[in-house]
Amino acid sequence: MTSVRIENLSKTFGEVRAVDGIDLDIPDGKFVCLLGPSGCGKTTLLRLIAGLEAESGGRILVDGQDQAGIPAHKRDFGMVFQSLALFPHLSVAENIAYPLKIRGTGAEERRKRATELLDLVQLPHIEDRAISQLSGGQRQRVAIARGLAIDPKLFLLDEPLSALDAKLREHMQIELRQLQQKLQVTTIVVTHDQREAMTMADIVIVMDRGKVQQAGPPIDIYRRPANSFVADFIGTTNLIPCTVKDGRSIDVLGHEVTLGEEDVINPDVNGSAILSVRPEDVAVTERAGDHTVPGEVAFIRDLGANVEISVRARDLEIRSVCTPKRRPDVAVGQTVGLEFHTGRCTVMAS
Amino acid sequence: MTTPSHRLSARPLAIYPAAMLLVFFLIPFGIMVVVSFFHRVEGAFFEPAFEFANYARFLSPFFGKILATSIGLSAAAAVIGVVVAFPFTYFLTTMPRRQQTVILVFLLSVLSLSEVIIGFAWSTLLSRTAGVSNLLVWIGILDGPQAYTPSLTALLLGLCYLGFPYAVLVIYPALSRLDPELPEAARMSGASPVAAFFNVIIPVMRNTIVGTLILVFVFTLGAYLLPQVLGRPQHWTLSVHITDQAIFQSNLPFSAAMAVFLLLVSLALVGITMLLSQPKGQRS
Ligand SMILES: Nc1ncnc2c1ncn2[C@@H]1O[C@H](COP(=O)(O)OP(=O)(O)OP(=O)(O)O)[C@@H](O)[C@H]1O
Ligand SMILES: [Mg+2]
Numbered sequence: 001m002t003s004v005r006i007e008n009l010s011k012t013f014g015e016v017r018a019v020d021g022i023d024l025d026i027p028d029g030k031f032v033c034l035l036g037p038s039g040c041g042k043t044t045l046l047r048l049i050a051g052l053e054a055e056s057g058g059r060i061l062v063d064g065q066d067q068a069g070i071p072a073h074k075r076d077f078g079m080v081f082q083s084l085a086l087f088p089h090l091s092v093a094e095n096i097a098y099p100l101k102i103r104g105t106g107a108e109e110r111r112k113r114a115t116e117l118l119d120l121v122q123l124p125h126i127e128d129r130a131i132s133q134l135s136g137g138q139r140q141r142v143a144i145a146r147g148l149a150i151d152p153k154l155f156l157l158d159e160p161l162s163a164l165d166a167k168l169r170e171h172m173q174i175e176l177r178q179l180q181q182k183l184q185v186t187t188i189v190v191t192h193d194q195r196e197a198m199t200m201a202d203i204v205i206v207m208d209r210g211k212v213q214q215a216g217p218p219i220d221i222y223r224r225p226a227n228s229f230v231a232d233f234i235g236t237t238n239l240i241p242c243t244v245k246d247g248r249s250i251d252v253l254g255h256e257v258t259l260g261e262e263d264v265i266n267p268d269v270n271g272s273a274i275l276s277v278r279p280e281d282v283a284v285t286e287r288a289g290d291h292t293v294p295g296e297v298a299f300i301r302d303l304g305a306n307v308e309i310s311v312r313a314r315d316l317e318i319r320s321v322c323t324p325k326r327r328p329d330v331a332v333g334q335t336v337g338l339e340f341h342t343g344r345c346t347v348m349a350s
Numbered sequence: 351m352t353t354p355s356h357r358l359s360a361r362p363l364a365i366y367p368a369a370m371l372l373v374f375f376l377i378p379f380g381i382m383v384v385v386s387f388f389h390r391v392e393g394a395f396f397e398p399a400f401e402f403a404n405y406a407r408f409l410s411p412f413f414g415k416i417l418a419t420s421i422g423l424s425a426a427a428a429v430i431g432v433v434v435a436f437p438f439t440y441f442l443t444t445m446p447r448r449q450q451t452v453i454l455v456f457l458l459s460v461l462s463l464s465e466v467i468i469g470f471a472w473s474t475l476l477s478r479t480a481g482v483s484n485l486l487v488w489i490g491i492l493d494g495p496q497a498y499t500p501s502l503t504a505l506l507l508g509l510c511y512l513g514f515p516y517a518v519l520v521i522y523p524a525l526s527r528l529d530p531e532l533p534e535a536a537r538m539s540g541a542s543p544v545a546a547f548f549n550v551i552i553p554v555m556r557n558t559i560v561g562t563l564i565l566v567f568v569f570t571l572g573a574y575l576l577p578q579v580l581g582r583p584q585h586w587t588l589s590v591h592i593t594d595q596a597i598f599q600s601n602l603p604f605s606a607a608m609a610v611f612l613l614l615v616s617l618a619l620v621g622i623t624m625l626l627s628q629p630k631g632q633r634s
Contacts, residue, residue, distance in 0.1 A: 052534055072537045073546075085535035089553040098549075099539035146539070156538075 002063055002153040002186045003028045004049065009058035010210075011044050018044040020210030021058070026203070029184045031177065033197035036207035037233070042190040043082075043158055045207070049188065050156055051075050062153065073102075078152030078185075080160045084143040086131045092118070092142055093127035099149045117145040120179065137168050144176070148183065155180070155187040161196065173199045194234050198222070206230050222278075224264050227348050231276040238282065238318045242275045244347060250275065253314050255293045262343030274350045281344035282320040284309050284328045285337040292337030293318075297330050311338055386606035396603050404607035413591075413608075417615065420571060420587035427509035428567035432559060434510070435517035440551065442518070443526045454522070457515040465512065469579035472508045473499050476580075505581035509573060513566035520565055524558040525551075560627040564620050571616055588612050 004026040011019040018041045026032050034042040047053040049060055051072035060067045067075065078099075086095050094101075096117050097110035105113075111127070118124055121141035126134070134142065140160065147155060160176070161169045177200045180187045191197050197204045198218045205215040206229075214226040225231035228239050243251040248259040252275060259265065288294035295313035302308075307327045309320045318338060322328075330336050389399035407413075442450055463471075475481050478497035486492040498504055532554060536546035552559070574589035588608060596605035 050538060052537065071542075072534075073540050073542055076540070077538060079535070079538040081531040081535055083529050083531045085529060085531035087532065087535070087550055087554070089556070098536070098541075102540040102545065102549075146535075150540070 001028050004154065004186065004188075005061040005064075006049075007059045007061070009045070009048060009060060010056050011041075011048055011053060012056045017210050019048060022210075022212050024205065024212065024215065026186065026188070029186055030202040031180050031200055032186075032188045032203045032205060033201035034188065034190045034205050034207060035194060035197045035233075036192065036213075038192060040207045041210040042192070042207055046156055046158055046188060046190050049154070050077060050079055075154075076150060076152060077154040077156055078147035078150065079155075080143045080147045080157040082158045082160075082162065084139050084160075084163075086139060086143055086146070088131050090131070091127065092129050092131065092134070095131065095142060096145045096149055098146065103150070113149060114145075117149060118142075120148070121145045122175070136163055137172070140164065140172060144179070148179075148185070151183075152185065155185045157187070157189045159190050159192070161191075169196075170199075176200060198234075204234075206233060208233075223344070224346055225276060225348065226266065228274050228276065228350070231346065231348070235278060236319070237276045237278050240275045240277070240316060240318065241272065241350065242347065243272050244269055250347060253293055253316070257291070257293070257340065259345055259347070260342035263345040263347070265347040266349060268349045269347055272350055273347050275340075276346045276348060277340045277344060279308070279319040279321040281341040282318060283322070283339040283341065284311060284320050284330060285339055286328055286330060286334075288335060288337035292339050295336060295338055297332050297334050297336055300330075300332060302327075311336060313338065382606045383610055385603055386610050388603040388606075390601050390603050395600065404604045405611070407604060408607055408611055413588075416586065416588050416591060417612075419585060420589065420612070421615070421619070423505065423509065423577075423585070423587060424567045424570040426506060427513055427570045428563045430506065431510045431513040431517045431566045432521075432562050435514055435562070436521055436552075436555075436559065437547075439518050439521040439525050440547070442522065443528075454519075457518055460515045461519075465573060465575045468512060469508060469576045472504065472511065473579050476504050476507075499580050500582045500585075502581065502585060505577055505585050508576040508580045509570045512573060512576065513570050516569060517562050517566050520562045521555075521558055524555060528554065556627065560623060564623060568616055568620070571612070 004024070006022055006024040006026075009019055009022045010017065020041070022045065034045060036042050044053060048055050049067075051067060051070060055068070062075075087098065090098065093111060093114035096114040097105070100110045100113060114127055115124075118126065121144055123138060123141050123145075126138070131139065131142070140163075144157075144160070147157070157176075161172050164172060173196055176189075180200075189197075189200065201218055203215060204218045204221050206213045206221060208229050214221055214230045221230060222234055225234065225237075231237045232239060240252055242253075242257075244265065245251060245256075248263070248265070250257055250259060250273075284297070285292055293313055295311035295318065297309060298312045298317060299310040300307065301310075302324070304324070306321050307324055309322075309328075309330070311318050311320065320338070328336070385396070386404055387400050387402070388396045389401055389403070390396050442453055445453075476498035478495050481495070481498065483492055483496040483498065487495055528551070532550055533543075533546045536550045537543065541549055571587075572589055574587070574593045577585050577587050577590050589612070592605045592608045592612070595601045595608065
């Protein structure tokens, strides 16, 4: 039962503000993904929580207890490193049971627990192998097993799947998620893959330049991005300049669009803004009508599972994706109308 | 993949190291082995012969004790040198790059000092008239200046000083290539920094440590000036006696025999060390 609270946390390396005043609340038992582009401070934040890095300012509270002054080895967390960092001179079982050995658990008990954990990560009967004899995916699981050996208060993972090939990676994402649900351990995973985050997380924390841009359930972040960075980073989106007029009416590329009740206008918006609408929420109609934005078809890409249509409206390219069944009868060069599904538009400050 | 034409052009290049080895190592060594069987002519030089007299003379309690002294001294210097150099190098690799470079350059400059300079510098530092004891008197720790040399401690100090920079320079590349996440993984498993050092860093670095022990051992085995400058006559090593026989007694055959013997013994010791240090299960 572990909750984490982070207050105004910051970390500077010389001139670089790697973590820049972060506030977070992580409830007990949640699976949290730290997501963001390279260099945004994800690893630094995770290492601060782990106690491997000393904070320059702010506080980290675990179950209400300030972690300042508690060294990494006394925090009782489990961690999986990017390089996995398995001990090459120890066998699989010895690696997994190392956290228990350090705590003085007897040999028999350690062996039993190692076997139990290997079953848990679905790698039975490899206790006595050397680390050098394992495949990438097996090493991954051994590292996860070692991280879970002591029933950690917090389970921290830094890009644990980045070394695996795409297929195995997707498989491990699901497995990791199921494992976490079974154990109910509060888990924080660093990733820069938004699909991975969407697959696994209860809460996604999107970071950029050392700051939290948005935190929340993945679908909320996808549907209601707080700003254009988040909208663009999570999935693909169309970012269209617009002007907010009175009420729920906005001016998009010279055409008036009335937003529905469900559409979101972020509170910090006034005057000129940006409309974010996902390609799957843009419909292409064969004729431009009153409530559509006119444009000209620039490119059609039929990928089998879905069809992508790029429409040029003024100097913008707006993308629409639909299933082959719903494909409109349009050709390149044709003038068409663009319709935005109500309830799926977000207007954000520019 | 090398193509045949590459391999052809590489062959003359492979001859070069082989030739160097032959000219500068094997031929002189062969001459030494041959000379070790020659007969010494009293008052003159030596004459060709094939006799085991030189080896027979060596197999006496007197020279046995000298051999034991040599090996004991070098082994102690190797162990002390590595025990000091390893943690030193570990802390060095955790420092900022710039400071690392400064310290490494300083160590390299120590390498440029010859055994002669090191020997006389230490003998001055440890002497009664101008040594550190005068400083201790001045501070008030000692009542009167003392001589710390010649003594076993002084000699060991000198040998360690000689081997230390080599030890650091061998350990440094291996330690700086060590995955920094390994000790961190130990920390996150609940190990204190000291426990992580002993449980993870030392075992992972075992091959390097053994290699460094051997290097410092062999290197200090060849020291022939330090024992004379810093040690008492009973600390004179085989290298000192070899030098003595070759240069001052003009007994080249006997010194050659001793040199061959020393070489064989140290080769055997190195072999045993490497065998014993192989990890469990990999021993064949
Ligand atoms: N030990 C360090 N010394 C100096 N600067 C550092 C150090 N660690 C991180 N930084 C800097 O802090 C910033 C954030 O780094 P961090 O490793 O947290 O990024 P990240 O989000 O994990 O990126 P990536 O996805 O590439 O792993 C970067 O600009 C990085 O250069
Ligand atoms: Mg990182």
